[in-house]
Amino acid sequence: MNQEAILSEEFEISGGDFVNGGRASCLIKNILKEIGIDAEILRRVAIAAYEAEMNVVMYARRGIMKLVLTPKRIIIKVEDEGPGIHDIELAMQPGYSTATPEMREMGFGAGMGLPNIKKNSDKFNIESTVGKGTNLEIIINLNNKNV
Amino acid sequence: MRETKLSEIISSLNLKMICGEENIGCVVSGGYVSDLLSDVMANAKKGNIWVTLQTHPNIVAVAVLKEISGVIIPGGRKPEPETIKKAEQEKIPIMTTELSGFEIVGRLYGILNK
Ligand SMILES: Nc1ncnc2c1ncn2[C@@H]1O[C@H](COP(=O)(O)OP(=O)(O)O)[C@@H](O)[C@H]1O
Ligand SMILES: [Mg+2]
Numbered sequence: 001m002n003q004e005a006i007l008s009e010e011f012e013i014s015g016g017d018f019v020n021g022g023r024a025s026c027l028i029k030n031i032l033k034e035i036g037i038d039a040e041i042l043r044r045v046a047i048a049a050y051e052a053e054m055n056v057v058m059y060a061r062r063g064i065m066k067l068v069l070t071p072k073r074i075i076i077k078v079e080d081e082g083p084g085i086h087d088i089e090l091a092m093q094p095g096y097s098t099a100t101p102e103m104r105e106m107g108f109g110a111g112m113g114l115p116n117i118k119k120n121s122d123k124f125n126i127e128s129t130v131g132k133g134t135n136l137e138i139i140i141n142l143n144n145k146n147v
Numbered sequence: 148m149r150e151t152k153l154s155e156i157i158s159s160l161n162l163k164m165i166c167g168e169e170n171i172g173c174v175v176s177g178g179y180v181s182d183l184l185s186d187v188m189a190n191a192k193k194g195n196i197w198v199t200l201q202t203h204p205n206i207v208a209v210a211v212l213k214e215i216s217g218v219i220i221p222g223g224r225k226p227e228p229e230t231i232k233k234a235e236q237e238k239i240p241i242m243t244t245e246l247s248g249f250e251i252v253g254r255l256y257g258i259l260n261k
Contacts, residue, residue, distance in 0.1 A: 021205055023208065026208060047188050047189060110185040116185060116188070
């Protein structure tokens with residue numbers, strides 16, 4: 001898929017599974033930590049991956065989280081099958097959330113997920129088709145220490 | 148600032164140890180208080196002790212990702228069985244207390260900012 005990829009992994013995410021939600025993000029962070037990626041980069045990966053993963057758990061049926069590491073960047077793709085997002089601009093607004101009262105009681109639904117993914121990425125793409133699903137691409141550049 | 152171990156906090160605040168005892172020797176570097184998971188993800192720091200009323204298993208994923216030194220659940224609340232199971236697997240210390248969040252955080256602040 002990507003010729004310069006040093007590493008490429010895929011993890012499944014199940015919609016509605018709050019017990020295992022976050023597992024893919026933990027695995028990705030661990031892989032990157034073990035190869036010695038810098039702590040500040042790991043912090044950004046953890047935030048972006050967790051928020052993207054929990055959005056699949058909360059709003060979609062199922063999804064896949066893909067990690068691709070190249071010499072210069074970390075690429076995380078999250079592709080889900082779900083309702084999609086009607087208005088991406090609105091969904092990106094801090095504080096906007098369609099989380100249910102039950103989810104809010106669990107501490108989700110702050111409406112900060114997508115804004116925080118964007119804030120912690122060097123490049124962020126979101127595409128969505130209503131009735132089909134949502135695709136995110138999160139790119140975090142490695143700093144000189146890692147190259 | 149003096150280094151404080153989780154074990155010292157547990158004994159001086161008389162916290163009830165629920166799980167993750169193997170890591171009570173870890174150093175606690177400050178704390179964070181929040182029940183909003185996105186807020187914890189964005190703002191808690193590595194090594195923080197985390198005070199939260201949330202008791203569901205997803206708090207373990209947050210604690211692992213943020214490298215939280217321990218989780219305190221105040222107000223006499225108890226973690227769900229599935230939360231304890233996950234925390235045991237991930238070696239995340241979880242403690243409970245009958246004290247309110249306000250009281251526990253006040254005492255923690257006193258210990259960690261000496
Ligand atoms: N993968 C997704 N599928 C469908 N809707 C989504 C997805 N991700 C986000 N959304 C929509 O965008 C809103 C904002 O998401 P986010 O910023 O993560 O905040 P929160 O998850 O706290 O609601 C969500 O409430 C939801 O309506
Ligand atoms: Mg979200």
